[in-house]
Amino acid sequence: xxxxxxxxxxxxxxxxxxxxxxxxxxxxxxxxxxxxxxxxxxxxxxxxxxxxxxxxxxxxxxxxxxxxxxxxxxxxxxxxxxxxxxxxxxxxxxxxxxxxxxxxxxxxxxxxxxxxxxxxxxxxxxxxxxxxxxxxxxxxxxxxxxxxxxxxxxxxxxxxxxxxxxxxxxxxxxxxxxxxxxxxxxxxxxxxxxxxxxxxxxxxxxxxxxxxxxxxxxxxxxxxxxxxxxxxxxxxxxxxxxxxxxxxxxxxxxxxxxxxxxxxxxxxxxxxxxxxxxxxxxxxxxxxxxxxxxxxxxxxxxxxxxxxxxxxxxxxxxxxxxxxxxxxxxxxxxxxxxxxxxxxxxxxxxxxxxxxxxxxxxxxxxxxxxxxxxxxxxxxxxxxxxxxxxxxxxxxxxxxxxxxxxxxxxxxxxxxxxxxxxxxxxxxxxxxxxxxxxxxxxxxxxxxxxxxxxxxxxxxxxxxxxxxxxxxxxxxxxxxxxxxxxxx
Ligand code: HEM
Numbered sequence: 001x002x003x004x005x006x007x008x009x010x011x012x013x014x015x016x017x018x019x020x021x022x023x024x025x026x027x028x029x030x031x032x033x034x035x036x037x038x039x040x041x042x043x044x045x046x047x048x049x050x051x052x053x054x055x056x057x058x059x060x061x062x063x064x065x066x067x068x069x070x071x072x073x074x075x076x077x078x079x080x081x082x083x084x085x086x087x088x089x090x091x092x093x094x095x096x097x098x099x100x101x102x103x104x105x106x107x108x109x110x111x112x113x114x115x116x117x118x119x120x121x122x123x124x125x126x127x128x129x130x131x132x133x134x135x136x137x138x139x140x141x142x143x144x145x146x147x148x149x150x151x152x153x154x155x156x157x158x159x160x161x162x163x164x165x166x167x168x169x170x171x172x173x174x175x176x177x178x179x180x181x182x183x184x185x186x187x188x189x190x191x192x193x194x195x196x197x198x199x200x201x202x203x204x205x206x207x208x209x210x211x212x213x214x215x216x217x218x219x220x221x222x223x224x225x226x227x228x229x230x231x232x233x234x235x236x237x238x239x240x241x242x243x244x245x246x247x248x249x250x251x252x253x254x255x256x257x258x259x260x261x262x263x264x265x266x267x268x269x270x271x272x273x274x275x276x277x278x279x280x281x282x283x284x285x286x287x288x289x290x291x292x293x294x295x296x297x298x299x300x301x302x303x304x305x306x307x308x309x310x311x312x313x314x315x316x317x318x319x320x321x322x323x324x325x326x327x328x329x330x331x332x333x334x335x336x337x338x339x340x341x342x343x344x345x346x347x348x349x350x351x352x353x354x355x356x357x358x359x360x361x362x363x364x365x366x367x368x369x370x371x372x373x374x375x376x377x378x379x380x381x382x383x384x385x386x387x388x389x390x391x392x393x394x395x396x397x398x399x400x401x402x403x404x405x406x407x408x409x410x411x412x413x414x415x416x417x418x419x420x421x422x423x424x425x426x427x428x429x430x431x432x433x434x435x436x437x438x439x440x441x442x443x444x445x446x447x448x449x450x451x452x453x454x455x456x457x458x459x460x461x462x463x464x465x466x467x468x469x470x471x472x473x474x475x476x477x478x479x480x481x482x483x484x485x486x487x488x
Contacts, residue, residue, distance in 0.1 A: 015034040015035060025374075025375070026061040026068060026070075026374060027056070027057065027059045027060050027061045027070065027372075027374055028056045028057060028060055028061070029053075029056050029060040029061040029062050029063075029071075030049075030052070030056070030062060032062075032063035037062070037063025037064055038062045038063050038064065039063075039064055039210060042062070042064060043207050043210070045465075046358070046468040047358065047387075047465045047468055047472070050358050050359060050385060050387050050388075051387060051388075051391075053071045053073050053385055053388065054073040054074070054385070054388045056073075057073070058072070058073050058074040058076065058077045058372070059071070059072055059073065059077055059371060059372055059374070060073065062383075064210070064381075068380065068381075069362075069380075069381040069382070069383055070371075070376065070380055070381070070382050070383070071359075071382075071383045071385050072382065072383070072384050072385060073385045073388040074388065074389075074392075075389055075392070075418070075419060075421070077371070077372065078384055078389070078421075078425060079425070080371065080372075081371060081382065081426075082363075082384070082424070082425050082426030082427075082428070083425060083426050085369065086426045086427040087112070087366065087427070088365055088366055088367055088369045089363055089365060089366075089369075089382060089426065090112045090363060090366070090426060090427045090428045091111055091112045091363060091364035091365060091366040091379075092108075092109050092110065092111055092112070092361075092362065092363065092364055093362060093364040093379070093381055094111070095109060095213060096212065096213045096216040097209055097212045097213055097216075097225065097228075100216065100219050100225075100229065101228065101229050101232045102232055102236075102284060102287075105119070105276070105280075105281055105284060106119060106281060106284030106285050106287065106288045107119050107120050107123060107284075107285055107288045107289075107431065108288045108291075108292055108361065109361075112366050112427075114276065115276040115281065118276045118277070119276060119281060119285050120431060122261075122262070122265065122277075122285075123258075123285060123289060123431060124431055126177075126258045126261045126262075127177060127258075127289075127431070127432070127434075127435060128434075137173070137177070137435065137438055138333050138334055138438055138442060139331075139333075140173060140176055141173055141438060141439050141442040141443060142331035142332065142333070142442050142446060143331075144169050144172050144173060144182065144443075145169070145331070145442060145443050145446035145447065146331075146446070147169065147172075147182075147185070148165055148166070148168075148169040148443070148446075148447070149446065149447065149450050149451060151165045151168075151169075151185050152165055152451065152481050153451075153481070153483055155481070156481060156482060156483060157480065157482060158480065159456035159459075159478040159479070159480050160478060160479065160480075161476055161477070161478055161479075162302065162305060162479055163198075163298075163302065163476070164185075164191070164194065165185060166298050166301050166302060167194050167197075167198070167294060167298045168183070168185050168190070168191075168194065169298075169443065170293075170294050170297045170298040170301065170439060170443070171183075171194060171197075171290065171293070171294040171298070173293075173435070173439055174289055174290055174293035174294060174435075175290070176257075177257060177258055177289075177435075178257060178258040178259060178286055178289055178290065179242050179246075179257055179258075179259055180246075180256045180257035180259070180260070189238075192234075193234075193235065193238060194294075196231040196234060196235060197235075197290075197291065197294060197295065199227070199228070199231060200228055200231055200232075200291075201291075201295050201469070201470075201471055201473070202467070202469065203224065203225075203228050203469075204469050204470045204471070206469050208223070208224050208225065209469075212225050232287075235287060235290075236283055236287070239283050239286050239287065240283070242259065243259060243263070243279075243282070243283075246259045246260055246263060247263065250263055250264070252264055252267070258286070258289070259282075259286070262277065262282045262285070262286075263282075265277045266278065266279075266282070289432070292430075292431075292432060293432050293435065293436075295471055296356050296357065296436065296471060297436050297439050297440060299354070299356050299471055299472075299473045299474075300350060300351055300354050300356050300436075300440060301440065301443060301444065302473070302474050303350060303353070303354035303356070303466075303474055304347075304350040304354070304440075304444055305453055305479055306462050306474055306477065307349075307350055307353065307354075307402050308448070308453050309453050309454055309455045309479060310402070310462070311402060312454070314346060314402075314404060315448065315452070315453065317342055318342060318343045318346050318445075318448045319448050319449070319452070319484065321340055321341075321342045321343050322340065322343055322445055322448055322449045323449065325339045325340055326445075326449060328449070328450075328484075328485070331442075331446065332441070332442050332445040332446060332449070333442070334438060334441065334442070336445070337414075337441065340445065341408065341412060341413050341414040342404060342408070342412065343444070343445055343448070344407075344414050344441065345404040345405075345406070345407035345408050345414050346404040346444075347440050347441050347444050347445075348404075348406075348407045348420060349402060349403065349404045349406055349407060350440070350444070351420075351422050351440065352390050352396075352406065352420060352422070353390075353402045354472070355386065355387055355390050355391075355422070355472060356422070356471055356472050356473070357386060357422070357424075357470065357471060357472070358385075358386060358387045358468065358472050359383045359384065359385060359386065359387070359470075360383070360384040360386050360424045361424075361428070361470065362381055362382070362383055363381070363382040363383075363384070363428065364379055364380065364381055364382065365377070365378055365379060365380045365382065366378065384424055386421055386422065386424065389419050389421045390419070390420070390421065390422065392419050395417065395418075395419040396417070396419065407420075423436070449484070450483060450484055450485075451481045451482065451483060451484060452481065452482050452483075452484055453479050453480070453481050454479070454480050454482075455478075455479070455480070456478050456479070456480050459477070459478060462474065462475070462477055463475050
């Protein structure tokens with residue numbers, strides 16, 4: 001008994017010694033607890049924790065479990081790391097959970113190097129080059145917006161939870177690009193997939209995920225992680241079935257979508273020994289585009305509905321501007337941004353205030369380096385604190401409230417702000433930035449052209465922190481929508 005106690009005390013003292021020696025050589029930060037570091041604070045109230053970080057300076061360190069992580073809190077230091085030293089700061093750590101679920105490399109969590117570069121470049125080109133049959137991406141989004149409005153109007157005047165129609169609409173855009181087709185809103189198989197996606201997103205960044213990453217041995221035991229793995233298998237199966245269908249109809253001279261283009265690329269590179277275009281990477285890339293392309297945009301739109309219900313004056317002003325410029329029937333296109341400055345500013349403000357990826361996606365240094373005089377070993381985890389930039393007190397007129405004036409000048413014209421950084425920056429900058437901007441502008445403008453949203457009578461005030469994992473999403477809420485034609 002005494003020996004055990006002595007052992008435990010020595011272990012504890014060693015841990016205190018380890019923490020002290022790490023802390024003396026790294027940037028300041030909140031004091032870590034032995035063994036668990038700052039994890040308890042990180043999980044208790046993630047947004048409060050993230051907002052506290054800039055108090056320690058432009059660069060601070062936190063301990064998530066045993067691993068020391070650097071948080072970058074200012075634009076200047078983000079540029080120094082991710083732009084000026086892009087190759088060193090653009091790695092991704094190996095996350096035990098992801099490694100266990102799928103070994104494919106893909107794009108989002110692929111380590112910095114040849115495979116990531118090829119897959120990213122290929123995806124960027126195909127996203128840019130693909131019209132959707134005869135339609136442009138803008139037209140496809142406008143068309144999908146009509147389906148969404150029709151779906152929402154089925155519930156006209158009744159309180160309903162808008163998550164499914166919004167997710168369906170948004171994922172239909174990425175599905176059109178990668179699979180060449182959209183899915184009906186009542187498609188049972190697709191509804192199941194979106195539910196899976198939702199559950200996986202809730203798991204990403206949750207306490208359970210962190211526990212798994214600290215103790216990967218729990219993969220041998222039952223628990224929610226088994227379900228997440230099972231989900232990935234279901235998604236993989238779904239993608240494989242679609243790939244098989246594409247193989248049957250493939251015309252090598254006339255690819256219709258990302259899957260076709262990928263199959264053609266695979267054949268082209270068949271004889272190369274170290275090709276990165278193989279089935280495993282294809283499944284992972286498709287999964288990444290589907291996953292990253294749905295959740296962030298759909299979540300931003302849901303926050304947008306909440307802000308519109310909370311600020312009916314903003315909603316009215318947008319609607320009036322849209323009707324003045326487009327009338328009741330013309331669908332918006334990206335060119336209309338110039339003549340819809342208030343609406344365009346509102347879409348930006350929704351993204352700024354929604355701050356859907358508060359700490360972006362974790363990076364890792366690819367070699368030993370220095371930042372602001374601190375030595376960072378290879379493999380140091382780096383978190384870009386996008387929250388600090390999007391609410392920087394010196395660069396926003398209204399950093400802490402929802403106000404489209406943040407993007408308007410005295411004449412009411414749209415004005416850019418370089419601190420608008422929801423997509424991060426550098427070589428890992430969001431690959432879907434253009435697509436996301438198109439989707440947000442056209443979905444939002446179309447919705448406010450035709451519909452009016454309000455809180456159901458007696459609805460409790462929305463919790464503005466939301467549920468924070470990798471993605472910050474609103475808690476479930478109900479809305480009431482009415483057709484503008486009937487309210488006018
Ligand atoms: C990465 C934000 C929509 C695909 C990222 C990152 C952020 C982000 C912050 C991490 C960048 C970094 O590592 O520093 C957003 C937001 C969106 C959005 C706020 C919508 C409102 C999309 C869409 C797509 C997409 C529509 C689909 C094509 C990706 C991919 C990556 C990524 C593939 C990984 C890039 C890499 O590691 O090289 N996004 N995103 N995103 N995003 Fe987006």
